[in-house]
Amino acid sequence: MKIAVVGAGLTGLKAARELREYARVRVFEPGELGGLAASFGDSFRIEKYYHHCFRYDEYLLREIKELGLGSKLVWKVAKTGFAVDGKIYPLNTPFEILHYPYLSFRDKVRLARFTLKSRKMNYENYDDMGVIEGIRKELGDELLEKFFMPLLRSKFGENSEKVSFAWLLGRVAIRSNRKYSGEEIGYIRHGFHQLVERMAEGIEIVPERAKIRRGAKWEVNGEEFDAVIFTAPLPELGGLGDALGIARIEYQSSVCALVASESTLTEEIYWTNIADKMSFGAVIEHTNFMPLEDYGTHLLYLASYSTPDGRLFNMTTEEISRLFLSDLSKLGMNVEDVKWIEVFKAKYSGPIYEKGYARKITPYKVADGFYIAGMTSKPNYPERSMNGSIRAGYEVANEVKKDLL
Ligand SMILES: Cc1cc2nc3c(=O)[nH]c(=O)nc-3n(C[C@H](O)[C@H](O)[C@H](O)COP(=O)(O)OP(=O)(O)OC[C@H]3O[C@@H](n4cnc5c(N)ncnc54)[C@H](O)[C@@H]3O)c2cc1C
Numbered sequence: 033m034k035i036a037v038v039g040a041g042l043t044g045l046k047a048a049r050e051l052r053e054y055a056r057v058r059v060f061e062p063g064e065l066g067g068l069a070a071s072f073g074d075s076f077r078i079e080k081y082y083h084h085c086f087r088y089d090e091y092l093l094r095e096i097k098e099l100g101l102g103s104k105l106v107w108k109v110a111k112t113g114f115a116v117d118g119k120i121y122p123l124n125t126p127f128e129i130l131h132y133p134y135l136s137f138r139d140k141v142r143l144a145r146f147t148l149k150s151r152k153m154n155y156e157n158y159d160d161m162g163v164i165e166g167i168r169k170e171l172g173d174e175l176l177e178k179f180f181m182p183l184l185r186s187k188f189g190e191n192s193e194k195v196s197f198a199w200l201l202g203r204v205a206i207r208s209n210r211k212y213s214g215e216e217i218g219y220i221r222h223g224f225h226q227l228v229e230r231m232a233e234g235i236e237i238v239p240e241r242a243k244i245r246r247g248a249k250w251e252v253n254g255e256e257f258d259a260v261i262f263t264a265p266l267p268e269l270g271g272l273g274d275a276l277g278i279a280r281i282e283y284q285s286s287v288c289a290l291v292a293s294e295s296t297l298t299e300e301i302y303w304t305n306i307a308d309k310m311s312f313g314a315v316i317e318h319t320n321f322m323p324l325e326d327y328g329t330h331l332l333y334l335a336s337y338s339t340p341d342g343r344l345f346n347m348t349t350e351e352i353s354r355l356f357l358s359d360l361s362k363l364g365m366n367v368e369d370v371k372w373i374e375v376f377k378a379k380y381s382g383p384i385y386e387k388g389y390a391r392k393i394t395p396y397k398v399a400d401g402f403y404i405a406g407m408t409s410k411p412n413y414p415e416r417s418m419n420g421s422i423r424a425g426y427e428v429a430n431e432v433k434k435d436l437l
Pocket of ligand 1: 038039040041042043044060061062063064065066067068069081082083084085240241242243263264265268286288335378381382405406407416417418419421
């Protein structure tokens with residue numbers, strides 16, 4: 033039995049691990065192991081795109097433990113903030129929220145009530161309602177403009193208005209592990225690259241871009257397989273996607289800069305959402321979460337979402353660096369302290385959870401011997417994540433076992 037896995041991100045690696053004792057599994061990957069969760073650096077390794085996990089990430093946490101990394105997991109409350117008019121306000125404790133000057137007391141109460149109510153709403157019923165319409169109806173214009181729009185822009189960039197209300201309700205419902213002082217998040221000390229490396233141990237990687245053909249059997253780069261598991265972004269299927277009747281899904285792109293600096297932007301905030309119109313939507317101060325001594329330099333990410341044909345995505349690295357650093361200085365950071373900046377771009381960094389998205393979720397089995405799993409699979413709705421991809425890899429492997437073994 034021969035199985036081809038297309039893509040060595042977390043989905044592909046998990047599927048390959050699950051199947052390798054039953055079949056010869058070859059994983060085609062032209063880029064780096066780990067896909068969007070790949071890392072960068074020599075003297076230390078750090079994710080190209082900020083990564084953390086949550087207590088409810090059942091499949092991810094199980095994988096971490098099974099691969100002997102459980103003792104390296106660190107859990108901490110990550111402080112968040114909001115940058116408005118060039119000033120950063122911490123927004124974690126009820127005290128900080130009460131003193132936040134840009135929302136009225138009435139709106140703060142409405143927001144708290146909405147959080148409680150949304151956990152009881154069945155988000156699937158709101159798939160066809162736009163997020164703007166839903167927020168306006170439930171919470172009014174003030175909260176939409178002053179609170180939600182900056183968050184939506186930081187998450188979806190120029191695609192914010194397309195997103196469904198179901199996505200927001202689903203997000204609120206799953207994010208319920210808040211402590212008094214903020215939300216607890218996890219990280220594998222010294223980086224998630226350790227997980228990727230352990231997942232890839234003993235897996236046969238073919239460093240080639242997969243070209244798939246349907247003959248008497250499925251062929252990948254001219255070699256026949258009994259089954260193909262495709263885990264790359266759907267546009268990589270080309271015409272085959274339409275031929276197999278797979279719903280088209282629009283993706284967003286990421287532009288993320290990793291900045292090493294001698295100073296920090298804030299003392300202790302991990303995640304700052306930017307309400308002001310800036311070239312990035314969030315600042316993530318990694319070394320306000322993990323110990324500085326692990327890296328020997330302060331590290332922070334500047335994160336922005338775009339589209340493959342968007343303006344930001346198509347700027348050069350130098351242009352993006354200049355723009356990002358200029359905006360960073362407007363937030364009060366001393367950019368003279370910046371030692372280096374690296375810009376990373378991902379063309380397909382996640383699906384846009386548009387209105388009607390739930391109907392487009394990709395099934396695992398799409399034809400005899402042909403399976404798809406990854407960011408557009410069910411476990412990655414309403415939020416794509418490492419957990420969702422590991423779960424999708426596990427579940428697609430089970431489908432293959434059921435059909436072929
Ligand atoms: C900015 C950013 C921040 C994130 N932060 C978090 C976080 O904090 N927590 C969290 O849980 N998740 C986070 N994620 C999401 C997480 O990284 C992804 O959901 C997950 O890694 C996706 O894994 P995947 O294997 O499904 O897809 P991918 O990682 O996209 O893997 C697909 C692989 O297919 C390969 N490929 C493409 N075309 C071909 C081809 N033709 N042939 C062969 N291979 C091909 C690609 O090179 C890639 O390696 C973040 C993502 C981004 C972009």
